[in-house]
Amino acid sequence: MTSKALNQFLDESIANLKEHGLYNEIDVVQGANGPIITINGQEKINLSSNNYLGLATDNRLMVAAKQAVDTYGVGAGAVRTINGTLDLHIQLEEKLAQFKGTEAAISYQSGFNCNMAAISAVMDKNDAILSDSLNHASIIDGCRLSKAKIIQFEHSDMKDLRQKARKAVQSGAYKKVMVISDGVFSMDGDIANLPGIVEIAKEFDLITYVDDAHGSGVTGNGAGTVKHFGLEKQIDFQMGTLSKAIGVVGGYVAGKENLINWLKVRSRPFLFSTALSPADTIASAKALEILMDSKELNVQLWENGNYLKNGLMKLGFNIGHSETPITPCIIGDEKKAQMFSKRLNEEGVYAKAIVFPTVPRGTGRVRNMPTSAHTKEMLDEAISVYEQVGKELGII
Known part of the structure; x- marks a missing residue:
């Protein structure tokens, strides 16, 4: 017997979400997630x-992943701190540090896990966090x-960050103060003012944290938003x-x-979750090698992004203030946005x-x-x- 209270809730x-155009229907993709999907x-x-770079279906990564399965199996077998740390994980983390221009790196099972893991490992109830109002849900959590x-x-x-940093630090109420921001904001495509954040952080001795989920591989010739501004030595x-x-x-x-x-x-996610699978680990390392060896995919991504952006702007769509290939068409009304998406879908987009x-x-x-994998014909x-x-x- 299930709970009546739960069923009523x-x-x-769900009915309320549907009424207000906020219920998200999940579509199932049949086959690979490339520039054309079924x-x-x-x-x-x-x-x-x-x-962004079409690497999810890149043959070089697929070959590497298959070889890893043949050699290492399909799973790491344990958490990293017992015997789940494979030599592949160390190789990946060394490449990540090289890619990001830092002394070291640590890998997790997801980007969401990173923010759950890293923030709470350093900050506690005696501290304060200055958080951009449009930060990703994983940062908030x-x-x-x-x-x-x-x-x-x-x-x-x-200006607002400086005022709030000054107030937090001068209050004496907190042992540590962190400022945290996305590098690229995924809903609008704008880039964080990292030089401004670093300047304020230096003034008030703030810990700096940049979530560059949508910047890595995209900005900074592929190395990310911190690299874009040359701040690898300034961000914690x-x-x-x-x-x-x-x-x-x-x-x-x-x-x-x-x-x-x-x-x-x-x-905690590092301590209590099984490590990344061998195939995922070696494929990720292969992707980093490709990005460090060539800028071709990154250049093509930006060409395609600018092409689509200019085409939609000329038609009169409101694309906001995007500074990256991410291109929103801002409609306003939720139901109309849902209807617009539905009609695009029916017409093959x-x-x-x-x-x-x-x-x-x-x-x-x-x-x-x-993405870099789209052709001009597809975008047209x-x-x-x-x-x-x-x-x-x-x-329009």
Whole structure:
């Protein structure tokens, strides 16, 4: 017998989400997640993947992963601190440190895990965290888990950050104060003002933490947003993911050796979760090798991103203030955003609607994620469909 209270809560809550256009239907992809995907037997131009560089289906990574399975099996077999640390993990972490320009790095099972692990390993109830108002949900949850005082500052507003940093430090109420920000904000595509953050951090001795999940492989010629600004020696925590531009799955934190040593003995997802699989580990390392050897994929990503962005702007779509290939089409009304996405889908363009709580109410949008694997023909077709549906719904 199931709980009546639970069933009532679920039925009412789901109905409420559907009524307000906030219920997300999950689509199943049949086959690989490339620039063209198949859903319900129909091929669609894929503009919703985080596979920025097309590496998720790159043959070089696939060959490496298959070889790893033949040699190491399908699983690491244990947590890292018992005997789940394979030589592959050490090789990956050495490459990550080289890639990010730091002394050391530590790998985790996901980018979300990184923020849950690293923030709470260093910050506690005696501390405070200055957090950008548009930071990712995993940052918010990691901050909450730490039990530190969370002080939100206005998005990329250095005046507000300075005022709140001064107040927090001069109050004497906290042992440590951290400032944390995404490197690239995934809903709008804008880049954090890291030079401004570093300047304020130096003034008030703040710990600096950058979540560069959407920057690694994209900004800084592929090395990320910290590298983009030349601040590798100024940022304490560089967090990134292996699941987006790298094309595989997992996450990492890069920084000074003493920080990484501490995370290895105090970050709970590292201590209590089985290590990354051999195939994922070696494929990630292969992706890093490719990015360090050549900028070709990164250059193509930016060319495609600018091409799509310019095409949508010329049609009159509101794409906000994106500084990266991430290209939102901001609609506003949540139901209209959902309808816009549905019609695009019906016309062969897969671009998901993003609505509250992922973005603030009243800023519903369809987010486009062009990749290096898209051809100009694909992008032209997508732009044509955008024009047709945009006019049909009175958006342009």
